[in-house]
Amino acid sequence: MSWYRANRWWVLRLARLPLDIFVFGTIAFFLVRLLPGDPVSVAISSRSGTVSPEAIAAVRTQMGLDGTVWDQLLRFWGGLFQGDLGHSLVTGAPVIDEVFSRLPSTIELIVLGLIGAFVLCLVLGFLYLRFANRALRASIRVYSSFATTVPVFVVAIFLIVIFYVILDWLPAPLGRVSSGTLPVITGFPLVDELLTGNVDLFGETLVQYIMPVAAMVLTYTPNLLTQYIGGLDRELVQPTTRFQVAAGVPRKWIFFSVFRRSLSSVVVVFGLFFGSLIGGAVTIESLFGFGGIGALGVRSVQSVDFTALQGFLVVVVAVCLIAMLVVDLVNMWLDPRRRPGIESEAS
Amino acid sequence: MSRLAKPLERADEAIAVERFAVAYRTEFGLVPAVSNVSFALKRSERLAVVGESGSGKTTLAMAIAGLLPHETAQVDYGVARVAGRPVDMSASRSVIPVRHEGVSMIFQDAMTSLDPVATIAHQFRSVLGKRGVRRSEIRAESIEWIEKVGIPNPERVLKLHPYELSGGMRQRVMIALAMCSKPAVLIADEPTSALDIVVSRRIMDLVLSLAVELGTAVIVITHDIDLARKYTDRMLVLYNGEVQDLCSTDSVTSAERSPYTRALLDCVPRLQDYDKEFLPTLARSIERAAS
Numbered sequence: 048m049s050w051y052r053a054n055r056w057w058v059l060r061l062a063r064l065p066l067d068i069f070v071f072g073t074i075a076f077f078l079v080r081l082l083p084g085d086p087v088s089v090a091i092s093s094r095s096g097t098v099s100p101e102a103i104a105a106v107r108t109q110m111g112l113d114g115t116v117w118d119q120l121l122r123f124w125g126g127l128f129q130g131d132l133g134h135s136l137v138t139g140a141p142v143i144d145e146v147f148s149r150l151p152s153t154i155e156l157i158v159l160g161l162i163g164a165f166v167l168c169l170v171l172g173f174l175y176l177r178f179a180n181r182a183l184r185a186s187i188r189v190y191s192s193f194a195t196t197v198p199v200f201v202v203a204i205f206l207i208v209i210f211y212v213i214l215d216w217l218p219a220p221l222g223r224v225s226s227g228t229l230p231v232i233t234g235f236p237l238v239d240e241l242l243t244g245n246v247d248l249f250g251e252t253l254v255q256y257i258m259p260v261a262a263m264v265l266t267y268t269p270n271l272l273t274q275y276i277g278g279l280d281r282e283l284v285q286p287t288t289r290f291q292v293a294a295g296v297p298r299k300w301i302f303f304s305v306f307r308r309s310l311s312s313v314v315v316v317f318g319l320f321f322g323s324l325i326g327g328a329v330t331i332e333s334l335f336g337f338g339g340i341g342a343l344g345v346r347s348v349q350s351v352d353f354t355a356l357q358g359f360l361v362v363v364v365a366v367c368l369i370a371m372l373v374v375d376l377v378n379m380w381l382d383p384r385r386r387p388g389i390e391s392e393a394s
Numbered sequence: 395m396s397r398l399a400k401p402l403e404r405a406d407e408a409i410a411v412e413r414f415a416v417a418y419r420t421e422f423g424l425v426p427a428v429s430n431v432s433f434a435l436k437r438s439e440r441l442a443v444v445g446e447s448g449s450g451k452t453t454l455a456m457a458i459a460g461l462l463p464h465e466t467a468q469v470d471y472g473v474a475r476v477a478g479r480p481v482d483m484s485a486s487r488s489v490i491p492v493r494h495e496g497v498s499m500i501f502q503d504a505m506t507s508l509d510p511v512a513t514i515a516h517q518f519r520s521v522l523g524k525r526g527v528r529r530s531e532i533r534a535e536s537i538e539w540i541e542k543v544g545i546p547n548p549e550r551v552l553k554l555h556p557y558e559l560s561g562g563m564r565q566r567v568m569i570a571l572a573m574c575s576k577p578a579v580l581i582a583d584e585p586t587s588a589l590d591i592v593v594s595r596r597i598m599d600l601v602l603s604l605a606v607e608l609g610t611a612v613i614v615i616t617h618d619i620d621l622a623r624k625y626t627d628r629m630l631v632l633y634n635g636e637v638q639d640l641c642s643t644d645s646v647t648s649a650e651r652s653p654y655t656r657a658l659l660d661c662v663p664r665l666q667d668y669d670k671e672f673l674p675t676l677a678r679s680i681e682r683a684a685s
């Protein structure tokens with residue numbers, strides 16, 4: 048029981064995840080059905096001649112759109128519990144497969160962009176704190192003030208113009224090198240290329256990633272950096288820092304402590320803008336011709352593909368929720384005062 | 395410099411400052427906060443710095459400990475020695491101030507002074523951990539210190555975070571952390587102003603017994619004249635950043651003290667005064683003393 052009490056904070060947080068996904072999935076189910084257009088008539092309109100009401104009903108049943116909305120909802124729930132999101136109304140392929148064949152490449156891009164932004168943020172934060180140089184600190188502050196002002200595709204287009212059009216140092220943004228030529232193992236392009244031993248392809252993909260990832264890193268770092276610099280400035284003048292100096296804590300430890308105390312504000316931001324990150328990644332993918340989860344979303348809206356769209360939404364939201372879960376857990380680990388059930392006297 | 399060149403009387407000198415002055419850098423230029431302070435303390439000696447709010451007590455203490463960053467304040471001094479060694483007060487290039495070796499300081503609020511996200515064990519390790527010292531030794535020493543400041547069950551306390559301790563325990567942990575580097579001087583800035591009288595006396599007893607054990611000189615900053623008279627050997631009265639009196643605590647009531655000191659003493663409520671309609675205040679006392 049004492050194990051439970053000590054670990055309750057993350058156990059409870061973990062238990063909330065499926066509930067959140069279920070609630071959001073239900074919302075998505077209804078939202079999708081508000082789209083104008085009837086998938087059955089879309090499907091039938093492609094057939095020539097008149098279609099009998101029986102044939103229409105047959106198509107409706109086959110698409111899983113027969114019965115009342117509540118019947119459909121029950122079927123959707125049943126599928127959700129078994130990890131089955133139904134079949135696409137357009138291609139007939141299982142939605143799960145459709146989503147998971149595209150999701151990994153998008154996630155790969157996001158993860159690379161995030162790691163890059165996080166590392167750059169840490170490095171700049173370190174420079175900001177370590178060196179009392181006015182010019183350096185001022186320029187870091189100016190860079191951080193670009194947070195949320197410049198959209199990622201603007202930065203990407205600038206990079207393309209400079210490094211492809213003018214300098215011709217980097218390859219054209221014309222899609223993936225390995226697209227469709229490799230057996231799919233994990234779905235993550237870089238990982239698959241390594242696993243199948245295609246080191247050349249791996250290198251080419253890396254080179255191709257330079258511009259899109261750099262665009263994401265340059266765009267998203269200021270978001271993290273404003274929080275981080277704010278945290279550093281705040282923690283630096285905290286009585287805690289003063290006491291550490293006064294108690295004779297070595298400078299390295301004090302720096303580390305200030306960095307650590309400021310970190311949780313950065314981690315919070317991660318959770319807040321992960322959703323917009325997916326949006327950014329989708330834009331980047333279409334700009335560089337990568338194809339990914341975004342393309343699926345666009346296709347299913349255009350073709351009124353209810354099942355594909357609701358499956359797409361559920362999975363994307365689940366990814367966001369998992370990201371937020373990780374953010375929460377990391378934060379509670381970094382700063383135990385954030386764990387639920389902890390009453391702090393400090394106000 | 396040979397060891398013999400060192401004057402003999404400095405052997406048990408804990409701290410000496412001469413012509414010490416601090417000015418804050420503000421948008422209106424340098425604003426002096428403390429000027430021309432000189433004093434010396436032997437090991438285990440206790441000095442009280444008293445004065446009303448804003449008289450520069452904290453400024454003086456922070457400057458002595460090296461806690462005022464170069465961008466915030468300009469510190470001038472004629473001589474400053476801690477444990478016989480001159481203090482290096484060359485401005486630090488870093489945003490974190492550089493402590494003057496051998497001077498520790500404790501503050502009023504232990505909750506905000508301790509690192510909120512680190513365990514007590516970690517905080518001891520950050521002070522005691524040096525190259526070549528084994529973790530188990532550090533741990534043993536931490537436990538010893540926690541016992542020394544009178545906290546039961548030290549193994550358990552090591553695993554806790556500051557917010558999991560009671561206020562009194564936090565105060566004691568802060569004292570242990572400040573003392574475990576065996577400083578030559580401990581400065582306590584209003585260490586007990588937030589505590590009730592019983593707890594505050596107990597904390598003072600603890601600080602002073604540790605100081606005697608380690609031979610640490612103690613500078614107590616307070617506006618509590620009673621506390622100063624009970625616990626310290628000498629008293630430095632500060633007003634507007636200037637020293638009004640530096641005398642032994644016993645002689646503070648004698649007639650040759652400065653008008654300000656006498657006024658300050660007048661403000662201490664005495665039991666027999668409580669039936670009076672007005673208790674003396676500083677402004678009125680100064681007027682009376684000056685006239």
Ligand SMILES: Nc1ncnc2c1ncn2[C@@H]1O[C@H](COP(=O)(O)OP(=O)(O)O)[C@@H](O)[C@H]1O
Nearest residue numbers: 418420427446447448449450451452453454466
């Ligand atoms: N960071 C600062 N910048 C400018 N002036 C300051 C600063 N800190 C304190 N002062 C001024 O210095 C004087 C002394 O303050 P302080 O040392 O805190 O007094 P005390 O501790 O005796 O109450 C006050 O007039 C205060 O306004």
Ligand SMILES: [Mg+2]
Nearest residue numbers: 451452453583
């Ligand atoms: Mg003060």
